[in-house]
Amino acid sequence: MIESVKNLPDKPGIYQYFDKDGKLLYVGKAKSLKKRVKSYFRFTPTLAPAPTLGPRIYQMVAQAVRIETIVTPSESDALLLENSLIKQLKPKYNILLRDDKTYPYIYIDLSEPFPRFELTRKVVKGKRVKYFGPFPHGARAILDSLYELVPLVQKKGCLKGKKACLFHQIGRCMAPCEGKIDEKEYAELVEEAFSYIHHKKRLQRALEKRMHFYAESLRFEEAAQIRDRIEAIGKIEEFSSADLARLEDLDIFAAAFDDEGGVLVRLFMREGKIVASSHTYLHLHDETDLSEVYRRSILEFYGSETPFTATAILTAHPFDEQEELSALLSERIGKHIAITTPKRGDKRRLTELGVQNAKELLRQKSLRPKPELPEKIRDLLGLRQAPERIEIFDNSHLAGEAPVGAMVVREKEKWDKSSYRHYNLTARDEYHQMEQMLSQRIGSFEKSPPPDLWVIDGGETLRQLALTLLKRKGVDLPVVGIAKEKIDAKAHRAKGAAKDILYTDEGEMRLMPSDARLQWFQRLRDEAHRFAIAFHKKQRLKEDKKISLLEAKGIGPAKVKRLIDYFGTFDAIKEADLETLGRVLNKKDAQSIYLYLHPPSTDE
Known part of the structure; x- marks a missing residue:
């Protein structure tokens, strides 16, 4: 790798570190790829991580065996590309921000x-x-x-x-x-x-x-x-200060850290009053990451279509690429956006207020009882951090007919039903149905970034399929499969206790039915199964009604489609009178449909 480090171009771009298994470890941006990447290493007596690196990045460089770069026309383009790749690929050692939504x-x-x-x-x-x-x-x-x-x-x-x-x-x-x-x-x-x-x-x-x-x-x-x-x-949140009333509208970003992690606070000042605030907890313990925290938070918060109602952005700490980010936002929003770190005066007191609020949030978090189960799941799977957002997949069909897929989402131990998704599938077997569904989800990573964990209803074969699809995209995402234990090719249940098996990177796991960790995965799987079955029944009902119409004399698929396009639902077709049906079909076909749906009563 020493030769690839020495021969990098002196141009702006992004660099990517990979480990021995080809997994993406880190994505970074640079004004000069040659100078930036060299700063990670010392070259004598052998190539090794630079001793000045923070613990997290030092560990990352120690694991890296390959570097890839993409040259960009400018540093602004590098900033945007870096942010996009981190959101889509979730590299192991980058800071991952969950609170990337836009506010109304x-x-x-x-x-x-x-x-x-x-x-x-x-x-x-x-x-x-x-x-x-x-x-x-x-x-x-x-x-x-x-x-x-x-x-x-x-x-x-x-x-x-x-x-x-x-x-x-x-x-x-x-x-x-x-x-x-x-x-x-x-x-x-x-x-x-x-x-x-x-x-x-x-x-x-x-x-x-x-x-x-x-x-x-x-x-x-x-x-x-x-x-x-x-x-x-x-x-x-709203409070005012006479000393601050003369200040212009400002957005304030401030970060703080303790032994448990970090938090980034945003304060929004309008006409001398703090009118709103928000915050994001960070799974970090090292203040050497401040530049990445501020850069990514600001870049993600102010999208290309986000209204910008402040006159300037204040940060509690100076950070790398501050001027470049200011220029990028100014170009994106269409007016000059200053990003400054005040050293004294009223504005400095505002950033100190942000830091004070960040420290208070960390203090309150430390007093809350820590949820044991997410930490146990983290330890069970050997993850860096407890998974906050989990996506669970299942598919459903009946003898290969009307195959559908379902994705349900669990975030911070609550069901995020607004993120649930249905998938209409065409494949006839479960393997290719899962492949079709996961491929569609991976294709949407740019708009909706990957979660912290995937759970697949299926065994090791489907888990390996998911890992293969993710690897093609370059996404490092842990995947767990859950399947019922099978005896003589039949799913086994004993006295109501499910003998489910977990398939993970750590190998096959057979936990006791009473184990809270297994029950956690079962709840995830059962919700996905419920959602998939409900959608499948709905699709089957549509199909059954459509088939019943085709049984009417002289009515083919094309005519059924004309009826559906006109009436919208099968119930509306059934309720239509003969005259209304005649507006869509010819008189003979309209009579045929009407008599089929409303057969004349016969006296016994």
Whole structure:
């Protein structure tokens, strides 16, 4: 490897370290590949990791046997490529950030005569679009409250009508559709809504009055809705300081570490107030990783379509490539974005506030009882860290018919049902069905990064299939198979206790049925199985109904498709009268379908 290190180009790009098994260990970026990669090594008396490296990176370099590089046109391109590869491939020694979601903003387009407030996670086109946020919590509660308290245009379609609707009758809209309010008067209502967004306490007081009014009027369901909104808005952190009121809008990033790990805190200041915050826990113990923490967090938080409502970004610590990242964000967002680390004054106090909050989060985390089971799973599988996000796969079919696949997701010991996925499959055997399903999931890694662990309903053959597919993509992801013990080719259960076997990198594992670790995997598998079976039944029902229509005289697949395209569902076809059927098929076919679905009654 010494020759490949010495002969690297003096150009920007990304570098990748691989171990003896060909697994990707680390992805990094560099202004000069030659200088950056050389800094990892000492060359005398033999090639070895540089003694100045932090423990994590020192261990990585010690395991590396091969280096691959990709030259890029600029350092900005290298930054983007590095971030993309880390999210997709999950290298063992890179920092993996789970909190890469975008937060909602409230926006209003002031170029419209009677504008409305909406939620967005992306930039909205328009020269007079005003944003509020981001809101890690409570955005929907604030938006609904604005329409509860201020008589704005309630729905998008309201202005299309020319007559005042129910909202005007109950005092929730001033009916600009009938000209009962002009643009100047409506603008005053918008200013009132602005004041509620800027002053959350005032918003909560107004909601409390409305809640009491509903309760006294015995409208308890509406009162409960207001109560829930008040609680959601109350979770939004907000405090002010007279000394800071003159500062511009700022986003603050601050990190802290202890013996258990690290945390990155984001504070969002608007008009001199911290209006929201969020944080991400890091599985790190070494402050030498600060540059990567800040670089990746900022790069992922501000996507190409994310609204940028601050005037600058402050960080609690200086980091490498700070100026390059500033230039990249400025180009991405279309205006100059400064990333600075203040050394004194009010802005320094803000970053210190971020660090203080990060340390408090670590302190609170240390006081919480540690969940034992995830740690036991980590030790059982020999993983670097306890898996937080797990994807579980299963497929279902009946004698090869209507094959479907299912993926369910468990994150932080809760089912993430919004991430569940169904797969319509075409393969006839279980091996190729699993191959088809996993290949589709791997193809979506760029949009939805890999989890911490895959669990496959199946034995070692299917586990090896998953590992092969992941290796082709270059993804280092642990895979566990779970299958029922088979005796004489039949799945065995004794006295209700499942004799399930785990297949892992550590080999075949036969745990006792009472072992909590085995039961954990069984719960994962059973949820995937339930989800797959439910979808399979739905598909079979569709197929059965379709087949029943084909039994009608003279009705072929093409005509069935015309009926489905027109009516949408089989139930709608059954409910249609003869005249309506005749609009889709000729008279003879319409009569044939109608008589098949509505056979004449016969007297006994």
